[in-house]
Amino acid sequence: SAAEKDGHDWFMRKEIFEQPHAVADSLLGRRSRTGSLQLDEMRLSDQELRDIDKIIIIAAGTSFYAGLVAKYAIEHWCRIPVEVELSSEFRYRDPILDYSTLVVAISQSGETADTLQAIRHARTQRSKVLAICNTNGSTIPRESDAVIYTHAGPEIGVASTKGYTTQLVACYLLALYLAQVKGTRFGDEIDQIMGQLEQIPAAIESILARADEVYALAHEFAASTSFIFLGRHAGYPTALEGALKLKELAYLHAEGFAAGELKHGPIALIDDGLPVFCIVPPQGRDQLHDKMLSGIQEVRARGARTICLAEEGDARITPYADRLVRLPRVPVLLQPLVSVVPLQLFACELATALGHDVDQPRNLAKSVTVE
Numbered sequence: 283s284a285a286e287k288d289g290h291d292w293f294m295r296k297e298i299f300e301q302p303h304a305v306a307d308s309l310l311g312r313r314s315r316t317g318s319l320q321l322d323e324m325r326l327s328d329q330e331l332r333d334i335d336k337i338i339i340i341a342a343g344t345s346f347y348a349g350l351v352a353k354y355a356i357e358h359w360c361r362i363p364v365e366v367e368l369s370s371e372f373r374y375r376d377p378i379l380d381y382s383t384l385v386v387a388i389s390q391s392g393e394t395a396d397t398l399q400a401i402r403h404a405r406t407q408r409s410k411v412l413a414i415c416n417t418n419g420s421t422i423p424r425e426s427d428a429v430i431y432t433h434a435g436p437e438i439g440v441a442s443t444k445g446y447t448t449q450l451v452a453c454y455l456l457a458l459y460l461a462q463v464k465g466t467r468f469g470d471e472i473d474q475i476m477g478q479l480e481q482i483p484a485a486i487e488s489i490l491a492r493a494d495e496v497y498a499l500a501h502e503f504a505a506s507t508s509f510i511f512l513g514r515h516a517g518y519p520t521a522l523e524g525a526l527k528l529k530e531l532a533y534l535h536a537e538g539f540a541a542g543e544l545k546h547g548p549i550a551l552i553d554d555g556l557p558v559f560c561i562v563p564p565q566g567r568d569q570l571h572d573k574m575l576s577g578i579q580e581v582r583a584r585g586a587r588t589i590c591l592a593e594e595g596d597a598r599i600t601p602y603a604d605r606l607v608r609l610p611r612v613p614v615l616l617q618p619l620v621s622v623v624p625l626q627l628f629a630c631e632l633a634t635a636l637g638h639d640v641d642q643p644r645n646l647a648k649s650v651t652v653e
């Protein structure tokens with residue numbers, strides 16, 4: 283009923299709009315009275331965490347993209363090497379695991395069979411397993427050594443939205459916690475990043491307040507049958523997730539690419555009028571923004587219609603953006619928390635405009651309990 287959906291037409295749309303709340307809830311109670319970070323169900327001692335010299339993140343679907351973002355944050359803040367692997371591939375490559383490997387399983391449902399089998403395998407190899415999960419008491423956290431629960435509340439729509447953004451929060455918390463324990467970042471820096479995370483709900487709110495702009499774009503592009511998404515660094519997983527959402531919900535051909543890989547193949551796909559979403563990193567001291575800009579120029583020169591997601595105040599992007607969606611200003615590593623939101627809105631609106639059931643897309647299941 284509409285009441286269950288809080289006045290929204292679909293659970294998915296309701297869940298997109300719940301994200302400011304869900305993200306805030308996932309951040310709640312993580313700081314102790316002394317200001318240090320605490321994770322309640324960590325259950326791994328500081329010594330066990332200090333012994334970790336490698337992290338392998340395993341997940342499926344949208345959760346896998348949260349893992350890709352986590353790699354950027356953990357390696358940058360903690361200086362621990364991170365691999366990210368699809369659950370379904372993990373066991374079959376005979377992964378190198380031992381007691382100093384931390385396996386992080388990300389699963390909204392906690393029941394995905396491939397991910398469950400992967401953690402069972404990791405534990406037979408004496409690795410520690412930490413679950414990032416949204417479902418209390420589900421199988422994956424029960425079979426793990428430690429857990430960070432996301433507090434998204436029940437997610438009904440088959441395609442993950444608030445499940446994803448809260449997973450990102452949990453990944454950042456894990457990264458900061460490891461940095462605290464390992465001493466790779468000072469307390470005041472961790473504090474500062476926590477402060478930036480605490481600004482994210484308001485940032486997401488500001489995007490949702492302009493949902494109509496994104497909906498108008500969805501109608502404008504409703505006749506397109508193919509979409510490309512480009513990103514780099516932490517924007518790359520967002521590109522993959524934006525494309526996945528269009529496949530899942532609108533049944534359209536959509537591909538996400540690392541912008542730097544364009545010239546190695548994908549640029550051949552560009553032809554007149556092809557819509558290309560470009561996730562533009564914040565303007566920083568690094569060269570990410572410049573590099574992204576040149577990628578955008580390349581696709582545009584070949585006839586693509588660029589839909590750029592770029593932060594407020596980024597004036598350099600305007601000449602190259604056929605359409606522009608403004609993002610609130612956040613640090614580059616946290617940008618995935620905001621850049622995904624317009625892409626969720628876009629896919630939801632486009633799919634409903636095409637007459638599809640976005641809560642129960644064809645052929646898909648909310649949790650895949652078969653291998």
Ligand code: G6P
Nearest residue numbers: 342343344345389390391394442
């Ligand atoms: C299914 C769902 C996706 C989800 C994936 C992983 O494919 O349709 O939305 O991302 O499973 O699920 P999990 O519960 O393990 O995060």
